[in-house]
Amino acid sequence: MDIWTLITDPFVTIYNLLRSGIIGLLASLGVPPDWIALIVFLIMGIIVVTAILIVAPVMMMYMTWLERKLVARMQDRVGPNRVGPFGLLQPIADMIKFLTKEDIVPEGVDKPVHLLAPIVVVIPVILSFSVIQFGVGMGAVDLNLGLLFLLAMGSMATIGVFMAGFGSHNKFAMIGGMRAAAQIISYEIPQILSVVVVVLLAGSISLNGIIEKQSGLFGLGWYFFYLPVGPIAFFIFLLAATAEINRVPFDLPEAESELVAGYHTEYSGMKFGLFYLAEFLNTFIISAIAASLFFGGWQGPFVQQIPALGIAYFFGKTIILIGIQLWFRGSLPRIRVDQLMNFGWKRLVPATLALILFTAAFLWAYRVLNQFLTGLGG
Amino acid sequence: MLERYALIGLFAFAAITFPILPLVLAFLFRPKKPTRLKQSTYECGIEIQNEAPEAQSIWVQFRVQYYIYAILFVVFDIEVVFVYPWAVATNQMSLFWLLEMAVFILILVGALAYAWRKNLLEWV
Numbered sequence: 001m002d003i004w005t006l007i008t009d010p011f012v013t014i015y016n017l018l019r020s021g022i023i024g025l026l027a028s029l030g031v032p033p034d035w036i037a038l039i040v041f042l043i044m045g046i047i048v049v050t051a052i053l054i055v056a057p058v059m060m061m062y063m064t065w066l067e068r069k070l071v072a073r074m075q076d077r078v079g080p081n082r083v084g085p086f087g088l089l090q091p092i093a094d095m096i097k098f099l100t101k102e103d104i105v106p107e108g109v110d111k112p113v114h115l116l117a118p119i120v121v122v123i124p125v126i127l128s129f130s131v132i133q134f135g136v137g138m139g140a141v142d143l144n145l146g147l148l149f150l151l152a153m154g155s156m157a158t159i160g161v162f163m164a165g166f167g168s169h170n171k172f173a174m175i176g177g178m179r180a181a182a183q184i185i186s187y188e189i190p191q192i193l194s195v196v197v198v199v200l201l202a203g204s205i206s207l208n209g210i211i212e213k214q215s216g217l218f219g220l221g222w223y224f225f226y227l228p229v230g231p232i233a234f235f236i237f238l239l240a241a242t243a244e245i246n247r248v249p250f251d252l253p254e255a256e257s258e259l260v261a262g263y264h265t266e267y268s269g270m271k272f273g274l275f276y277l278a279e280f281l282n283t284f285i286i287s288a289i290a291a292s293l294f295f296g297g298w299q300g301p302f303v304q305q306i307p308a309l310g311i312a313y314f315f316g317k318t319i320i321l322i323g324i325q326l327w328f329r330g331s332l333p334r335i336r337v338d339q340l341m342n343f344g345w346k347r348l349v350p351a352t353l354a355l356i357l358f359t360a361a362f363l364w365a366y367r368v369l370n371q372f373l374t375g376l377g378g
Numbered sequence: 379m380l381e382r383y384a385l386i387g388l389f390a391f392a393a394i395t396f397p398i399l400p401l402v403l404a405f406l407f408r409p410k411k412p413t414r415l416k417q418s419t420y421e422c423g424i425e426i427q428n429e430a431p432e433a434q435s436i437w438v439q440f441r442v443q444y445y446i447y448a449i450l451f452v453v454f455d456i457e458v459v460f461v462y463p464w465a466v467a468t469n470q471m472s473l474f475w476l477l478e479m480a481v482f483i484l485i486l487v488g489a490l491a492y493a494w495r496k497n498l499l500e501w502v
Contacts, residue, residue, distance in 0.1 A: 041381060045388045053396055099404045107417045119397045126393035130386055140389065141382045148462065170419050182444050185451040192458050196465045203468035265420050270404035274397050338501035341447070345499045349454070349490065353483050356461070363468065364476045 009307040012137050019044055048140045052129050060280040061091035066319075067280075067326050074330035098273035106169065106266050113167030118267065118274035121160030124153040125281040132288050133207050135298045135310035146207035147199070150289055151192055154244060157282065158184045161246075161253070164275070165263035176262025179337065180253035184244055186341060190348035191240035197233040197352075197359050198223055198293045211297035219299040229359045234294040236352055238324070241290065243344070245282040247325060249332040252340060287321035288314075295321075446498050450490075457486055 006013050022043055026036045065080065065087065072079030080087030105114065131146040133139035143149055158181050165177015201223055202210040214221045223230045243250035254262030264275045291297055295317045298310030335343075464479050493499055 041384065042388075045385050048385075049389055049392045053392055099400070099407050100409075101404075102409050102411065103404065104412070104416055106419050108419060119394075119401075122397035123390075123393045126396050127386070127389055130389040141385050143382055143386070172420070178440060178444055182447050185455075186447055189451065189454045189458070192455075193461070196458075196461050199462065199465040200468060203466060205462065205466055260420065269408060270400050273400065277397075341443070341501045342499070345447075345450070345490075346494065350487065353487060356465075357480055357483055360476055360479060364471055364473070367471055 007308075008305070009136070011135070011311070012307065015044070015047075018047070052140060053126070056126065056129055056281060056284075057277065059284060060277055061095065063280045063284065063322065064094070064276075065091050066322070067329070070323065070326045071330045074327070095273075098270050101269040103269035103271060104266075108169040109266065110167040110169065113163050114266070115271075117160050117164035117167055118271045118278075119160075120163055121157060121278040122274050122281075124156040124160075125278050125285060128153045128285045129281075131207055132285070133211060133292060133297055134314055136303060136307040138298075138311065139208065142206065142208045144206045144209075147195065147205040147210070147289075147293075150207070150285070151195065154191075154282075154285070155184070155188050157245075157278070160278075161263050164267070168263070168266040170266050172260045173263050173265045176253045176259045176265070179259075180246060180263055183246070183250065183252060183340060183344075186344040187240045187243035187250075187348070190236055190344065190352045191244055193349070193352035193356060194233045194236040194240065195293065196356050197229055200356070200359050200363060201226060201229075207292055207297075211292055211299060214296040214299050216299075218301040219296065219303050220301070222294060222296040222299070224294040229355060229362070230294065232351075232355060234290065236348060236355070237290060237294070238321075240344075240348060241286040242325060242328065243340070245279065245286055247279075247283065248329040249335050250340060251334060252337055283322055283325055284318065287318045287325065290321050291317035441501075443501055446493075450493060450498075453489060454486065457482075 019040060022040055023036060026039060031039070068090070069079040069087070080090040083089040083093045105111070128150055130140045131143045131149050133142070133146075139146075161180045161184070162177045165173045165175075165180065168174070168177075198210060199205055202213040204210055204213065214223060216222070224234050246253050253259070254264070259265075264272055267275060291314065296313075297317075298314045300309060300313035303310045303313065460482065461479070464475075467475070
């Protein structure tokens with residue numbers, strides 16, 4: 001065990017140390033080998049899951065803080081600054097408030113659906129965290145279908161949102177739920193299709209596989225720099241993904257001026273808190289996917305020598321992308337519902353289809369030309 | 379491989395308990411003082427008790443567009459299922475590989491153009 005590996009790659013080293021320690025302990029206790037594999041899998045699995053489930057809500061809490069601070073600065077305000085230094089304890093105060101607020105269930109609601117909706121909204125977001133690669137060898141699961149799994153989880157959000165609108169027994173919630181469903185399914189298509197461009201370039205749908213393909217010089221071979229298709233695919237993905245998670249300027253399902261609060265009009269207390277949690281975690285997941293697909297995830301200079309840098313690169317890129325989405329919120333007005341649908345179906349869908357064909361033709365022409373040139377040379 | 383899916387299963391179990399835990403915690407802490415007014419359906423200041431039963435209903439009329447967009451979504455979402463395996467198979471790149479998908483996508487573009495022409499994409 002040398003100190004250099006511990007410093008440069010602390011999490012993976014500690015994980016391996018713990019794992020071998022448990023195996024050694026179980027072996028010395030005389031547990032049969034089959035059982036050792038199972039017990040080690042369970043213990044290490046529970047450690048990884050708990051770590052992610054602690055990091056995720058803390059990150060969400062400080063994303064709310066960041067959003068309030070950044071948007072306040074953009075609007076020439078100060079933002080939260082009373083609870084703790086720079087308002088840093090504000091998210092904790094908010095959490096206590098959520099816990100102690102009365103949970104008002106209006107009469108006439110569909111009780112089971114009303115109760116289940118916030119839970120159903122949160123589950124797929126948490127599941128998405130299982131395949132995200134946070135650093136070099138630091139994903140909970142390196143699934144070979146990782147990207148497909150993430151997109152599937154992203155589209156499951158529709159169900160919970162529509163349940164909330166349907167179960168609330170309120171016109172505004174119902175209209176908000178319908179709008180959310182229509183919007184999410186419309187923008188899911190350009191989102192998924194723009195990801196196909198990256199899949200074509202990488203030839204893989206494993207998240208780790210895609211990130212490893214972007215090593216390049218100094219770890220800067222990101223697909224964003226793959227001209228001309230990279231930036232176009234990224235911007236289409238960013239727009240479609242922002243619409244998919246109902247954020248400004250695509251926040252029509254919760255348009256305050258016309259629909260009160262949309263599908264969560266009739267929610268209060270911790271149930272409302274769960275919708276809030278899901279929204280922010282979705283923003284994080286979308287930014288993490290964009291960072292992994294177009295900006296090389298944990299790739300960056302000297303990441304091979306010092307793997308711990310990978311975590312910093314990944315979170316740095318993700319936080320910058322979150323900042324871009326907050327910037328949208330600070331500067332753009334909400335668009336109209338007919339503009340939203342027109343933009344999705346008449347602009348983004350044809351554009352992504354053309355982009356896929358163009359990328360495929362480009363790659364094919366490149367390969368043919370390459371073969372021709374090597375043929376000449378040989 | 380199986381171990382990875384087992385870990386996702388473990389994750390699924392944790393993901394289900396994760397939102398239930400704060401709800402249970404909040405159930406222990408929060409006050410519960412329901413009143414008739416508090417529990418009424420949210421409205422813009424208009425009392426709904428004295429109106430006719432139809433007016434109290436949430437079943438407002440919806441545009442047919444929601445249905446059409448859902449149908450179009452199904453068409454394109456199934457398309458994506460075919461595009462992904464094709465996109466992964468870049469190692470079998472050939473002229474046939476390219477033209478095959480061009481034909482497939484053009485058929486779908488035809489469907490989209492038809493819907494567009496018939497003004498199905500208009501939000502009326």
